[in-house]
Amino acid sequence: xxxxxxxxxxxxxxxxxxxxxxxxxxxxxxxxxxxxxxxxxxxxxxxxxxxxxxxxxxxxxxxxxxxxxxxxxxxxxxxxxxxxxxxxxxxxxxxxxxxxxxxxxxxxxxxxxxxxxxxxxxxxxxxxxxxxxxxxxxxxxxxxxxxxxxxxxxxxxxxxxxxxxxxxxxxxxxxxxxxxxxxxxxxxxxxxxxxxxxxxxxxxxxxxxxxxxxxxxxxxxxxxxxxxxxxxxxxxxxxxxxxxxxxxxxxxxxxxxxxxxxxxxxxxxxxxxxxxxxxxxxxxxxxxxxxxxxxxxxxxxxxxxxxxxxxxxxxxxxxxxxxxxx
Amino acid sequence: xxxxxxxxxxxxxxxxxxxxxxxxxxxxxxxxxxxxxxxxxxxxxxxxxxxxxxxxxxxxxxxxxxxxxxxxxxxxxxxxxxxxxxxxxxxxxxxxxxxxxxxxxxxxxxxxxxxxxxxxxxxxxxxxxxxxxxxxxxxxxxxxxxxxxxxxxxxxxxxxxxxxxxxxxxxxxxxxxxxxxxxxxxxxxxxxxxxxxxxxxxxxxxxxxxxxxxxxxxxxxxxxxxxxxxxxxxxxxxxxxxxxxxxxxxxxxxxxxxxxxxxxxxxxxxxxxxxxxxxxxxxxxxxxxxxxxxxxxxxxxxxxxxxxxxxxxxxxxxxxxx
Amino acid sequence: xxxxxxxxxxxxxxxxxxxxxxxxxxxxxxxxxxxxxxxxxxxxxxxxxxxxxxxxxxxxxxxxxxxxxxxxxxxxxxxxxxxxxxxxxxxxxxxxxxxxxxxxxxxxxxxxxxxxxxxxxxxxxxxxxxxxxxxxxxxxxxxxxxxxxxxxxxxxxxxxxxxxxxxxxxxxxxxxxxxxxxxxxxxxxxxxxxxxxxxxxxxxxxxxxxxxxxxxxxxxxxxxxxxxxxxxxxxxxxxxxxxxxxxxxxxxxxxxxxxxxxxxxxxxxxxxxxxxxxxxxxxxxxxxxxxxxxxxx
Numbered sequence: 001x002x003x004x005x006x007x008x009x010x011x012x013x014x015x016x017x018x019x020x021x022x023x024x025x026x027x028x029x030x031x032x033x034x035x036x037x038x039x040x041x042x043x044x045x046x047x048x049x050x051x052x053x054x055x056x057x058x059x060x061x062x063x064x065x066x067x068x069x070x071x072x073x074x075x076x077x078x079x080x081x082x083x084x085x086x087x088x089x090x091x092x093x094x095x096x097x098x099x100x101x102x103x104x105x106x107x108x109x110x111x112x113x114x115x116x117x118x119x120x121x122x123x124x125x126x127x128x129x130x131x132x133x134x135x136x137x138x139x140x141x142x143x144x145x146x147x148x149x150x151x152x153x154x155x156x157x158x159x160x161x162x163x164x165x166x167x168x169x170x171x172x173x174x175x176x177x178x179x180x181x182x183x184x185x186x187x188x189x190x191x192x193x194x195x196x197x198x199x200x201x202x203x204x205x206x207x208x209x210x211x212x213x214x215x216x217x218x219x220x221x222x223x224x225x226x227x228x229x230x231x232x233x234x235x236x237x238x239x240x241x242x243x244x245x246x247x248x249x250x251x252x253x254x255x256x257x258x259x260x261x262x263x264x265x266x267x268x269x270x271x272x273x274x275x276x277x278x279x280x281x282x283x284x285x286x287x288x289x290x291x292x293x294x295x296x297x298x299x300x301x302x303x304x305x306x307x308x309x310x311x312x313x314x315x316x317x318x319x320x321x322x323x324x325x326x
Numbered sequence: 327x328x329x330x331x332x333x334x335x336x337x338x339x340x341x342x343x344x345x346x347x348x349x350x351x352x353x354x355x356x357x358x359x360x361x362x363x364x365x366x367x368x369x370x371x372x373x374x375x376x377x378x379x380x381x382x383x384x385x386x387x388x389x390x391x392x393x394x395x396x397x398x399x400x401x402x403x404x405x406x407x408x409x410x411x412x413x414x415x416x417x418x419x420x421x422x423x424x425x426x427x428x429x430x431x432x433x434x435x436x437x438x439x440x441x442x443x444x445x446x447x448x449x450x451x452x453x454x455x456x457x458x459x460x461x462x463x464x465x466x467x468x469x470x471x472x473x474x475x476x477x478x479x480x481x482x483x484x485x486x487x488x489x490x491x492x493x494x495x496x497x498x499x500x501x502x503x504x505x506x507x508x509x510x511x512x513x514x515x516x517x518x519x520x521x522x523x524x525x526x527x528x529x530x531x532x533x534x535x536x537x538x539x540x541x542x543x544x545x546x547x548x549x550x551x552x553x554x555x556x557x558x559x560x561x562x563x564x565x566x567x568x569x570x571x572x573x574x575x576x577x578x579x580x581x582x583x584x585x586x587x588x589x590x591x592x593x594x595x596x597x598x599x600x601x602x603x604x605x606x607x608x609x610x611x612x613x614x615x616x617x618x619x620x621x622x623x624x625x626x627x628x629x630x631x632x633x634x635x636x637x638x639x640x641x642x643x644x645x646x647x648x
Numbered sequence: 649x650x651x652x653x654x655x656x657x658x659x660x661x662x663x664x665x666x667x668x669x670x671x672x673x674x675x676x677x678x679x680x681x682x683x684x685x686x687x688x689x690x691x692x693x694x695x696x697x698x699x700x701x702x703x704x705x706x707x708x709x710x711x712x713x714x715x716x717x718x719x720x721x722x723x724x725x726x727x728x729x730x731x732x733x734x735x736x737x738x739x740x741x742x743x744x745x746x747x748x749x750x751x752x753x754x755x756x757x758x759x760x761x762x763x764x765x766x767x768x769x770x771x772x773x774x775x776x777x778x779x780x781x782x783x784x785x786x787x788x789x790x791x792x793x794x795x796x797x798x799x800x801x802x803x804x805x806x807x808x809x810x811x812x813x814x815x816x817x818x819x820x821x822x823x824x825x826x827x828x829x830x831x832x833x834x835x836x837x838x839x840x841x842x843x844x845x846x847x848x849x850x851x852x853x854x855x856x857x858x859x860x861x862x863x864x865x866x867x868x869x870x871x872x873x874x875x876x877x878x879x880x881x882x883x884x885x886x887x888x889x890x891x892x893x894x895x896x897x898x899x900x901x902x903x904x905x906x907x908x909x910x911x912x913x914x915x916x917x918x919x920x921x922x923x924x925x926x927x928x929x930x931x932x933x934x935x936x937x938x939x940x941x942x943x944x945x
Contacts, residue, residue: 018672043506192370194595197577222579263511267585275511412846425837429859
């Protein structure tokens with residue numbers, strides 16, 4: 001296969017809060033290859049966004065990182081200097097957030113916000129663009145994000161655009177500096193279904209054309225299914241399963257993945273299944289062993305004592321569960 | 327006719343005056359809800375589905391049109407409704423984080439309807455505990471604050487509050503769209519169970535068609551304040567007629583191949599919902615419609631009953647009949 | 649089963665835990681803690697003034713020209729004034745008047761201000777809203793010192809009238825604060841839910857809306873304490889507040905101003921005292937806001 005672009009190993013992130021420490025991420029490991037589309041699914045609060053913030057090194061002040069190995073093209077992001085980080089964010093990795101309204105500054109025109117990004121992204125590549133070149137590049141990016149009348153968009157304030165258009169502007173901004181990896185954190189969740197569908201189709205088309213890697217974070221399983229090559233399933237700060245997309249949806253192995261897939265209401269009907277009993281564990285005192293043990297219907301004595309490691313369960317299919325060996 | 331309907335909505339309109347003009351949030355819609363059924367109202371943001379729900383519980387008074395509840399006219403705001411009526415119609419809101427007062431304990435929240443309607447005098451502990459058990463929450467939660475509960479648990483408290491007065495009709499306004507799927511399943515199952523237990527009628531408002539497929543017996547779909555298609559659930563999903571319904575169905579992300587096969591293939595979502603202030607003339611869907619005819623931007627189509635109980639508002643079927 | 653739960657204490661409210669949590673949020677910022685310490689010290693000094701001051705009798709009619717205008721020394725750490733009275737003693741007694749002024753004004757002003765704001769906010773866009781808010785506007789429009797001057801001129805200049813004057817112009821700020829909060833809170837689903845249930849207006853205003861405004865009100869009360877102290881001192885400074893020989897910080901300032909800069913200690917120490925109280929209340933107010941801000945998120 002093609003070479004590794006991003007490799008995360010043993011990532012732990014804790015948060016200091018009232019009453020103690022939330023042990024949120026527990027040895028998260030994931031890999032993104034070049035030109036690969038990777039999905040990260042999990043329910044709210046499972047640590048998807050925290051993982052991405054750790055990769056971008058934009059964790060909030062009360063975060064503690066006891067252990068982390070995050071390699072981007074062989075270089076450890078955790079050890080990068082400020083200038084190296086800036087370079088990374090300006091030309092290699094970029095992020096699209098869930099809520100485009102919050103991601104754009106309401107008091108500046110799109111022109112002002114996009115031009116800066118284009119200017120510095122190109123400066124980092126050693127190209128000092130003139131004002132005219134910047135404008136041309138900005139218009140090209142907006143076109144790429146399938147926005148009609150880019151000239152008019154440039155002179156608009158965010159509130160003059162619809163939700164879908166705002167998200168497209170955010171995509172254009174991300175494209176300016178994402179030459180190798182794009183992180184899309186629930187890019188359509190705050191939008192309507194028909195608009196979300198459009199945004200996802202656009203993103204897929206763009207990354208395939210530009211041969212960029214993408215990590216698509218979502219809690220909507222269906223959105224991930226039609227998009228990515230490989231999926232990681234996250235539960236309570238742990239990666240519990242990873243597989244190629246068709247394999248995961250056809251043959252989920254981890255009890256959590258099974259429960260999650262079963263809980264999605266089907267268009268074909270058949271009623272609503274029972275969901276997953278219990279609640280997400282308390283991050284302050286997570287279970288010693290598998291974090292899913294309190295909700296798992298196959299729980300065994302060993303699950304309470306030992307943390308399962310990711311084991312190979314098929315071609316490109318890994319699962320962290322004692323049901324499949326140790 | 328009216329004997330089997332708990333709720334009848336007739337030519338309901340709700341216009342809001344804003345500085346730039348008039349927003350027709352709900353524009354001449356009619357439907358009815360039968361005793362003991364779950365009637366689904368689907369639509370995207372700005373379609374007027376939530377406004378419709380709000381009018382039924384009385385948060386807004388309608389601009390014109392009628393709402394009959396058990397044959398009685400209730401088209402007035404909540405302030406002018408008699409207390410006995412408020413006891414019968416309840417609502418569950420979309421986001422439990424805002425529908426529960428963060429400064430009041432679970433007990434205080436559930437106690438309020440009991441006290442207002444004189445269901446319980448003196449010590450309410452017993453009754454509140456029963457309600458918590460009914461929604462499958464531990465009794466220990468009584469003295470907790472909503473902020474200390476998970477999203478799903480908060481929504482269960484909100485449901486317990488709605489059930490406290492023993493209502494006969496509940497408006498469910500996107501009750502699970504702020505929640506995770508695994509929790510959604512649990513809440514929906516609980517809602518279906520209490521519906522049977524107490525013979526409740528639901529108006530279920532959501533944008534999630536897959537969910538609607540599994541809960542509703544009849545479905546109406548709204549676009550820019552108007553109902554464009556109304557049918558029994560089976561009809562609606564297996565024989566969608568309106569191009570907007572087809573577009574919505576084809577946009578849903580699904581996880582199995584059988585579902586994929588069910589989606590209308592030809593229609594791909596394009597365009598966005600226009601602002602509520604500049605609703606297109608004629609059929610308001612025509613700028614996004616892939617099957618547009620010449621008349622569509624001139625004349626508004628009227629509602630036609632294509633098959634028994636299957637209504638659609640589209641010129642395609644108008645001309646087919648003519 | 650319920651009886652058992654009650655015995656276990658599970659069903660009893662857990663206030664202690666709430667206070668601990670509030671203190672955690674408050675103490676994140678060392679400046680807030682400093683503010684709290686300042687306010688506690690000032691309040692304690694004011695209450696215990698007769699016992700902690702070196703010359704408690706200097707707070708009343710007392711003349712000792714032999715020791716007048718003494719610079720700071722061990723016997724008089726802040727020196728003595730033109731009548732030979734100990735400045736430190738008078739400052740500590742001065743705290744009493746400043747705090748009393750603040751407490752009285754805020755106690756008079758807050759309840760009606762808050763209640764009017766609640767009513768106007770809940771009935772937004774009805775006639776009652778217009779009436780209340782326009783009256784509030786009228787009071788806001790009059791400059792505070794001008795109003796105080798006219799009241800004291802018509803009646804007589806004393807601390808009671810000064811407080812009356814300050815209270816008259818102060819209540820609308822509470823009305824406006826609560827008005828803006830209540831008029832947005834009334835659209836919150838939890839208020840709508842209470843309306844659908846059929847709860848009374850009184851319940852909705854006082855049990856649903858008001859508790860959510862308390863944080864902001866408490867913050868404002870604390871910050872306003874500082875403002876009332878400044879205003880009270882200003883009134884005394886121009887001779888409309890406390891009358892001699894009452895040891896008031898503002899009066900002391902104005903008395904000492906004539907002797908600047910030679911006999912600087914009569915003026916500088918009271919001025920520092922005012923600054924310290926004001927700073928204390930301001931920092932405390934910020935801390936209280938932190939408690940509620942974190943909760944809102």
